[in-house]
Amino acid sequence: MSLLDINDFIMQKKILSAHEHYDFLDLQGNKLAEADGNLIQIPPKFQLKDTHNIELMHIQGKTLSLRREFTFFDQTGEELGTIKKKIAKFVGEEFWVEKNGAEFMRIYGDFTEHEYQIEVAGQPVAAVHKKWVTLRDQMGVSIMGNVDHRVVIAAVIVIEHIEVTERQSSSGSFNVRF
Numbered sequence: 001m002s003l004l005d006i007n008d009f010i011m012q013k014k015i016l017s018a019h020e021h022y023d024f025l026d027l028q029g030n031k032l033a034e035a036d037g038n039l040i041q042i043p044p045k046f047q048l049k050d051t052h053n054i055e056l057m058h059i060q061g062k063t064l065s066l067r068r069e070f071t072f073f074d075q076t077g078e079e080l081g082t083i084k085k086k087i088a089k090f091v092g093e094e095f096w097v098e099k100n101g102a103e104f105m106r107i108y109g110d111f112t113e114h115e116y117q118i119e120v121a122g123q124p125v126a127a128v129h130k131k132w133v134t135l136r137d138q139m140g141v142s143i144m145g146n147v148d149h150r151v152v153i154a155a156v157i158v159i160e161h162i163e164v165t166e167r168q169s170s171s172g173s174f175n176v177r178f
Contacts, residue, residue, distance in 0.1 A: 003032040004149045013137040072154040126152045
């Protein structure tokens, strides 16, 4: 079974690592894929590979931008979308994904608590929730709508990356993750 074929899976974050690393597991704990970020995150880059080490997609951060911006690409280099973070919001945070300059997805919720919903045309297509009783940071992802799984997976990786780097920069600390 491929990560791109299932609707419910777990994204497990390695806590102490020299680079960002995420494992993707089915609900029985079988590894389906993994994503690795580059050691020096300028610009941030991630690559998602299946268990046979075949690239499923990659993510590229924008070096200079007014807002946090990342573009998702399939294994051939075709653009799947670009995620952007809303700069100012009175309550909570918000992201959106666009392709060819047109928005097609909104992401709302409490990102620091890993509880958020992904919508297309105002309809929920995916949800992310923190798994509370775990030894590692884990997020449960449920896809319940007609949406490209790669875009959902990429959005979850990027949001987690942004939340971690913003917490580190606001606290003035550097955390080694594994």
